[in-house]
Amino acid sequence: MLYREVGQFKASYAADQAIFPIRQDRWLMLGALAVAYFVIPATGSEYWLLTIMVPFLVYALAALGLNLLTGYAGQVSLGTGGFMAVGAFATYKLTTVFPGLNIVLALVLAGIIAALVGVLFGFPSLRIKGFYLAVATLASQFFLIWMFNKFPWFYNYSASGVISAPPRALFGQIYVTGAEADPRAKYLFVLTVVVLLALAAKGLVRGRIGRAWMAIRDMDVAAEIIGIRPLRTKLLAFALSSFYCGIAGAMWAFIYTSAVEASAFEIDRSFQILFMIIIGGLGSILGSFLGAGFIVLLPIFLDNAPRLAGLELPVNLVTNLQTMIFGALIIFFLIIEPNGLARLWVIGKEKLRLWPFPH
Amino acid sequence: MWDNPEFVLEVVIGGLLSGIMYSLVALGFVLIFKASGVFNFAQGTMVLFAALTFVGLIERGLPIWMAFVIAVVVMILLAVAVERLMLRSLVNQEQIILFMATIGLAFFLDGFGQLVWGGDVHPLDIGIPKAPLIIGGVLVNEFDLVAAIVAGSLVAALALFFQRTAIGRALRAVADDHQAAQSVGIPLPTIWVIVWSVAGVVGLVAGIMWGSNLGVQFSLSLVALKALPVLMLGGFTSVPGAIVGGLIVGVGEKLAEVFWGPAFGGAIEDWFAYALALVFLLFRPQGLFGERIIERV
Amino acid sequence: MRRIGEPILTADQITLAFGGITALNGISIEIRRHEILAIIGPNGAGKTSMLNVINGFYHPQAGTITWKGETRRRMRPYHAAAAGISRTFQNVALFRGMTTLDNVMTGRLLRMHRNFLWQAIYSGPAEQEELAHRAYAERIIDFLEIQAIRKTPVGRLPYGLQKRVELGRALAMEPELLLLDEPMAGMNVEEKEDMCRFILDINDEFGTTIALIEHDMGVVMDISDRVVVLDYGRKIADGPPDEVRASPEVIAAYLGEPHQREDHAAPQHTAAAQRG
Numbered sequence: 001m002l003y004r005e006v007g008q009f010k011a012s013y014a015a016d017q018a019i020f021p022i023r024q025d026r027w028l029m030l031g032a033l034a035v036a037y038f039v040i041p042a043t044g045s046e047y048w049l050l051t052i053m054v055p056f057l058v059y060a061l062a063a064l065g066l067n068l069l070t071g072y073a074g075q076v077s078l079g080t081g082g083f084m085a086v087g088a089f090a091t092y093k094l095t096t097v098f099p100g101l102n103i104v105l106a107l108v109l110a111g112i113i114a115a116l117v118g119v120l121f122g123f124p125s126l127r128i129k130g131f132y133l134a135v136a137t138l139a140s141q142f143f144l145i146w147m148f149n150k151f152p153w154f155y156n157y158s159a160s161g162v163i164s165a166p167p168r169a170l171f172g173q174i175y176v177t178g179a180e181a182d183p184r185a186k187y188l189f190v191l192t193v194v195v196l197l198a199l200a201a202k203g204l205v206r207g208r209i210g211r212a213w214m215a216i217r218d219m220d221v222a223a224e225i226i227g228i229r230p231l232r233t234k235l236l237a238f239a240l241s242s243f244y245c246g247i248a249g250a251m252w253a254f255i256y257t258s259a260v261e262a263s264a265f266e267i268d269r270s271f272q273i274l275f276m277i278i279i280g281g282l283g284s285i286l287g288s289f290l291g292a293g294f295i296v297l298l299p300i301f302l303d304n305a306p307r308l309a310g311l312e313l314p315v316n317l318v319t320n321l322q323t324m325i326f327g328a329l330i331i332f333f334l335i336i337e338p339n340g341l342a343r344l345w346v347i348g349k350e351k352l353r354l355w356p357f358p359h
Numbered sequence: 360m361w362d363n364p365e366f367v368l369e370v371v372i373g374g375l376l377s378g379i380m381y382s383l384v385a386l387g388f389v390l391i392f393k394a395s396g397v398f399n400f401a402q403g404t405m406v407l408f409a410a411l412t413f414v415g416l417i418e419r420g421l422p423i424w425m426a427f428v429i430a431v432v433v434m435i436l437l438a439v440a441v442e443r444l445m446l447r448s449l450v451n452q453e454q455i456i457l458f459m460a461t462i463g464l465a466f467f468l469d470g471f472g473q474l475v476w477g478g479d480v481h482p483l484d485i486g487i488p489k490a491p492l493i494i495g496g497v498l499v500n501e502f503d504l505v506a507a508i509v510a511g512s513l514v515a516a517l518a519l520f521f522q523r524t525a526i527g528r529a530l531r532a533v534a535d536d537h538q539a540a541q542s543v544g545i546p547l548p549t550i551w552v553i554v555w556s557v558a559g560v561v562g563l564v565a566g567i568m569w570g571s572n573l574g575v576q577f578s579l580s581l582v583a584l585k586a587l588p589v590l591m592l593g594g595f596t597s598v599p600g601a602i603v604g605g606l607i608v609g610v611g612e613k614l615a616e617v618f619w620g621p622a623f624g625g626a627i628e629d630w631f632a633y634a635l636a637l638v639f640l641l642f643r644p645q646g647l648f649g650e651r652i653i654e655r656v
Numbered sequence: 657m658r659r660i661g662e663p664i665l666t667a668d669q670i671t672l673a674f675g676g677i678t679a680l681n682g683i684s685i686e687i688r689r690h691e692i693l694a695i696i697g698p699n700g701a702g703k704t705s706m707l708n709v710i711n712g713f714y715h716p717q718a719g720t721i722t723w724k725g726e727t728r729r730r731m732r733p734y735h736a737a738a739a740g741i742s743r744t745f746q747n748v749a750l751f752r753g754m755t756t757l758d759n760v761m762t763g764r765l766l767r768m769h770r771n772f773l774w775q776a777i778y779s780g781p782a783e784q785e786e787l788a789h790r791a792y793a794e795r796i797i798d799f800l801e802i803q804a805i806r807k808t809p810v811g812r813l814p815y816g817l818q819k820r821v822e823l824g825r826a827l828a829m830e831p832e833l834l835l836l837d838e839p840m841a842g843m844n845v846e847e848k849e850d851m852c853r854f855i856l857d858i859n860d861e862f863g864t865t866i867a868l869i870e871h872d873m874g875v876v877m878d879i880s881d882r883v884v885v886l887d888y889g890r891k892i893a894d895g896p897p898d899e900v901r902a903s904p905e906v907i908a909a910y911l912g913e914p915h916q917r918e919d920h921a922a923p924q925h926t927a928a929a930q931r932g
Contacts, residue, residue: 208764208785221749225713226762226829282455326463329463334459
């Protein structure tokens with residue numbers, strides 16, 4: 001009853017191809033955006049904004065980037081962390097070398113640099129496929145992190161190898177990076193960037209590029225006979241994916257943690273983001289967000305659960321238990337729904353359509 | 360550089376010896392991949408877990424041989440658990456899903472191992488001599504030599520096992536085609552348990568060797584990451600590939616570190632193996648000995 | 657009534673070998689504009705290999721292909737696609753993760769050009785292009801009568817419908833030459849009749865030249881203008897269906913040589929061949 005689509009006829013192809021063809025979905029999305037833009041900044045504590053919402057959004061963006069490459073285009077990549085690092089360090093160099101550079105422009109440029117690096121490391125994908133490609137992307141991951149550690153030029157010769165974000169403001173007054181930045185300003189900035197990029201991603205995957213990617217993913221031999229040029233399509237996937245991951249990395253360094261070193265983007269990070277899209281759903285924009293939310297919230301939940309249950313456990317034990325539970329949950333999830341939370345969401349909506357009838 | 364041939368020879372031999380160790384870990388991967396189509400990312404953690412169990416038992420006073428036997432039993436039990444709880448439920452899923460599941464397994468084993476045996480470094484000494492030897496004017500570490508002999512014998516034994524025994528034939532059948540193997544009566548779950556157990560024992564030996572050298576600690580699981588370039592080079596499905604690949608990576612890494620390392624500021628071992636494997640792959644996308652993936656349309 | 661015109665594709669002395677096996681041995685075939693050509697032959701004769709050579713999947717060791725006046729030895733599959741050749745496959749090479757509509761739309765990809773920036777914005781030129789091509793894809797969906805399954809992921813469709821969707825995808829490319837590899841395999845009588853109807857309509861309405869590999873003799877005799885028979889990589893007959901049916905080489909290829917001993921004549925083979 002809640003979710004009936006009765007009466008919502010699509011009278012044109014345009015209506016049929018809208019992002020949210022069903023009215024209820026549109027309201028839900030608008031509602032979510034309203035909450036995100038108005039309710040959360042007004043009511044959220046600094047902790048909530050800076051340690052939950054901002055990382056969630058940054059992770060979601062990185063997951064989105066990886067999903068474009070792995071979920072839609074089918075190229076398994078374990079190099080996400082490396083591309084995030086490129087974005088972070090590029091932004092750092094740009095903002096320190098050109099102090100007058102607007103932060104938005106710096107982010108875009110850093111994204112473009114990350115995209116170019118992505119293209120470079122994407123070339124092997126024409127010859128190498130499947131797991132061999134995944135392992136090959138590890139080459140880029142290890143090389144990039146080694147490079148950012150090894151050459152002091154990247155961190156402006158600081159002794160610690162840490163890059164810290166210089167304060168930058170939008171419109172001259174609203175600081176979004178650095179110590180003076182209001183948490184709400186940071187949050188809204190990140191939110192806007194992520195919303196815009198998510199919309200762009202949706203546009204990409206709805207149209208010819210998304211289709212070309214999915215064709216390559218499903219059967220690249222057949223894709224060629226349709227007239228798809230595999231190298232161009234794959235390289236575009238690497239480029240756009242790295243663009244997204246680069247911006248995510250830049251926002252990580254500049255807004256989430258304010259100071260970062262290359263080791264924040266090591267292979268663990270790549271795996272973390274890969275988990276997000278597997279659990280959230282490969283080939284799904286919504287899935288990227290759901291997966292990111294799950295993985296961001298899980299440790300917080302696991303941290304607090306013993307206390308809530310009244311148990312006092314030694315830190316070591318808790319950490320190890322967390323790791324075990326994390327691993328077990330991944331396996332559990334993969335068994336239950338290999339298509340991820342996004343699929344569970346779709347199934348939930350289908351059940352809602354029929355509610356209160358069982359089938 | 361080249362005016363000191365003994366030094367080069369030492370580097371090469373050192374590389375060969377460490378290469379055999381990589382081969383051993385890579386072998387565990389190959390076994391599981393061949394027989395169950397699963398890219399077992401948890402192989403490294405299995406090495407660690409096995410070594411932790413072994414060293415933990417020794418620390419509790421058991422004699423070496425008993426600790427070894429019990430560790431083997433533990434790895435077999437682990438194989439059974441993995442097959443029942445994980446593999447069985449994921450039977451028809453795509454490779455990427457199985458791969459992710461093994462990452463989950465790696466996390467789980469990691470936490471579990473540290474939970475039971477503690478997270479400190481456990482030094483391990485089972486009496487392998489570590490003296491440097493001079494053989495034919497070349498400096499060789501006795502430990503490396505022993506490790507290489509052990510690893511080499513294990514690899515030879517496994518190769519024989521695969522080629523000569525009935526079970527080995529069954530394993531090869533399963534690796535080729537699950538359904539066909541089932542239709543001639545080969546029990547898939549049993550085969551999987553066998554393969555994962557063998558991989559576990561291989562991991563135990565590798566763990567003991569590495570652990571005697573470095574001490575048994577968390578970074579042991581990162582050894583697996585070294586084995587990946589070996590697999591890329593040798594092919595994911597080839598036992599000789601794992602051997603040859605390991606040797607090439609071992610030697611290549613050492614030579615590169617010695618001769619090119621200084622130019623880059625050192626520590627290029629981090630990524631050199633991968634770059635090397637990548638170059639190889641561009642010429643042979645399936646590795647030196649891997650099966651050519653022929654897609655029939 | 658369509659007129660069969662000049663040769664649109666000529667394969668000249670094609671030799672294709674894999675290791676020790678010669679799949680095609682100096683074969684020369686021509687395909688004439690607007691005709692329906694059937695390629696038949698026993699299993700392993702090289703029929704699919706022939707299509708793969710035309711398509712650019714396999715590169716022959718010798719021989720050339722002349723397509724619309726241009727001669728080449730090696731063709732890449734996407735050049736073939738761009739040049740107006742499309743095909744279907746024996747084992748249905750559809751994109752299983754996508755719906756019927758999406759699969760048919762992939763056939764339009766060659767004609768969609770808006771770059772990724774417009775795509776990211778979507779509203780505007782990218783959307784216009786998308787909707788225009790959607791309209792064309794829907795015409796094909798109507799034509800093939802698969803409206804009901806347009807939003808179904810193709811992996812869930814029965815085999816016969818998958819073959820129809822694959823045909824739709826090939827048609828979406830607006831090909832001048834359509835290569836069909838066993839389009840009726842695994843279909844029942846009704847489905848075969850539908851498929852025949854579609855093929856004849858495509859040839860009639862769009863003027864598409866069609867070359868198909870087929871085992872069902874009834875279909876071959878019914879719809880094809882000309883038949884080429886391959887056996888062990890060689891062409892053993894080439895002509896109108898009736899002529900080919902009566903050719904002694906063809907009969908020998910399908911039925912074998914008559915044995916010395918009369919009681920070993922193989923009646924079941926003859927009956928099967930006549931049933932088609």
